[in-house]
Amino acid sequence: MQSVRVEGRPDETAPARRPPDELYLLDPELLADPAGGYGRVREQGPVVRAWLTDEQPVWLVTRYDDVRDGLRDPRFVNSPAAIPGFTGPDPRRPLVDMLNLPAEVLDYFMISALDIDPPDHTRMRGAVARSFTGRRMQALRPRIEQVVEELLAALPAHAENGAADLVERFAYPLATTVVCELVGIPEAVRPLFRQWGDDIVTMDPDRLGTSSPALIEAVHDLLRQRRERPADDMLTALAEATGSGRYPISEKEAVTMTLNVVMAGYENAAQLIINAVAALVTHPEQLELLRTDRALLPGAVEEFIRWCGPDIMVRMRIAAEDTELHGTPIRQGDAVQFILVSANHDPRRYPDAHRLDLTRRQADQSEGHLGFGGGIHYCLGASISRLECETALRGLLDRYPGLAMAVAPEDLPRIAIPGAAPRYTGLPLLV
Template structure:
């Protein structure tokens, strides 16, 4: 019998004991926590906030199916006769954004459906084409080399700080150069991104208007003086017959690309390094055969990718999804971290194996999502991770993780007196 309890049932508040997506224990171990949810059933009820219920879909095949299913939409605007509140409003309200900037956070390609999605995605796709990514490779390699040179020169007792000193500066520099954000404006984006990550409402009330004002100014500059960058592409799209963007859509696209481009990529690099350094057998294997690196990066995305889930979807009609009655207007979260460790899909899924290869021609994971909302910057993120790992391990082949080092804030050391035996220490955060 289908589960007939609708996620939007009129409950005053989250019942005691029901799963809460902001539970600190769940946030601390999403792979384990959502893995346990995955084994409870194909569709499980949880709570996005204390008043907003949501259905969780956690199994690999079900997540892929749901992300291709047009009955799950990104915006209530795509739902016929929808008259209720926008369920995404709860997420925006959590950010405590000033009213004048809220409009920029609900109109991006991530939150729209065809035909609007086709138009907004088309405007940005050309900036992330395969040819453009390959053309970027030498520049990414140069930025990577320069950062490591600088770290070595500034190191005290051989200390190389590879989170705030390497992974984040690399990702920020690359995505800002692609976007066309001048160096003097990059701190505004970094501050805003940090405020979102730590969910600091008071700080966001200051940093959000600042970053929006910066993007508006840069778009205006590119309209007057175009360059070969994303900002110029989006500025020109205001007059594009096929992929015309509104000013709000152009701003939202810049914010999404820069935010995802630097934080997700930096976290992927950090997580991949931590995975290798806590699995010395895999590190040794990769060092013995560098040709394994592209496949290894896909395994890192599967095993420790930075995204827990995709943006929330909304049921556009009543439907039965794997035995659960999902009502029109219900919120649904498709969970990537559990799908990528689903034993129904992967043999021994919790084991890191850089030789793991897909059997069906896919990437071997859904860490970048699936369907029409597949991450537009996936190729750039993968490219940076490959170059970062290759260059770092080539220069510091004895790199190892310090006792007590964090998976999320990792400081790695390379002792100049013993270059074949680098050391590592945990970070201060």
């Protein structure tokens, strides 16, 4: 990976394009090993300049304490609309423009609850909050256990040469079923979400130009149906909130919230399960701990989120005012990226941070890690992701205690994904 200069912000005469010796966030080497790559960046300095695209610089904040505090710092906002009187360029646009989306689709991308600030963020999140209460999550446990059992029982029927793929036959069907039932997405529409999710991950403009309008129209149709026939699901809550109630939202915001929740709900949960299984088969001593003591599972899930969580960074933040971090001047309108993967592997916070340790627990029993972000944008589906991962691992260990892969761990196929941990495309389990 290319070296990184640690320095103050260049003056106004600095070139608009990335210098060859500064870090590019889409560098293939960085995408292939985010923990190692961002770990090296973390040790070069607390604030480092990098480039999101060849034209868009961004400040990287990589150490645990700084990331934790920054995610709660009102000086860093999610949208330039939250900066009074600011008329500069939107630093989010270069990356979004790479997708070459139709204008009518782009509008939905730019009003996501992930990219806005209070009071609009409070309003949009409030519209769906009752669907994610602790009581509602725990009520889902029997259904999740049922889906896990059904999928695991069906694995031998899908086996080829004695092996069944946990990615397509277990993790994704589980995560998709759970979040779609919570939201109220019928089975006929679920393939549209999977296609759209794959297109988002691959950042394919042509495919997104086709899948996005179709999915958006499908969600509009579902909202119209819920107004006529309410149900006990998130779509009904959104349909009821459009234009009225304590947290009124627009029709377009309701669609966007649906897209966000379903996409994040199945993609992140599935990838957490997949990464956890891959971690276990590559760390047999940790696998043996769980085989002999299921009581370790809740803490083990927290360690998987820290050590191999699916998100390596949060959505971009924007400096709302001229400020300074560790002596580095950051100007109003600058892009700032808080890096979760480097914070979660920071040796200043965790002894032997590079080591997977399923017995690792915080002294105060808190989650400790930043795998789900922090502050007001803390992951809405964190509880359900935890519950799915714990239930999935328990079911796997109970039904297939050997938990052996059909290929050597080092041969498990992976692809690099911008902004996320490398994605396993197959986990062939011997069944």
